Amino acid sequence: IEILKQEPEKALSILNLLKSDPSKYVQDSVGNWLNDASKTKPDWVMNLCEEWAKDTDIKSTSRIIKKAKRTILKNR
Known part of the structure; x- marks a missing residue:
């Protein structure tokens, strides 16, 4: 969805609900979505x-963060 590529913050309420989801499928989906968003809004994703890292030390959130930041870290 083009609007979410340009303004990923519009999905924040949904992302916050999913950040601690125990399903690896959901974790991968959220992490990949954030990774895609990082291509247009890297500062927002970081x-x-x-x-999220400050708010929780839940393993599922850490997994999402790792996936979300992979393009940003690769391009540094």
Whole structure:
């Protein structure tokens, strides 16, 4: 959806509901979605990942963060 590529923050309420989901399928989907969003809004994705990392140490959230940041870290 083009609007979400340009304004991923519009999906924040949904993402926040899914950030601790125990399903690896959901974790992969959220991580991949954030990774895609990082291609147009890398700062937003990094800030969100930092916020989530501070708020929780749940393994599922850590897995999402790792997937979300892979393109950002690769391009540094």
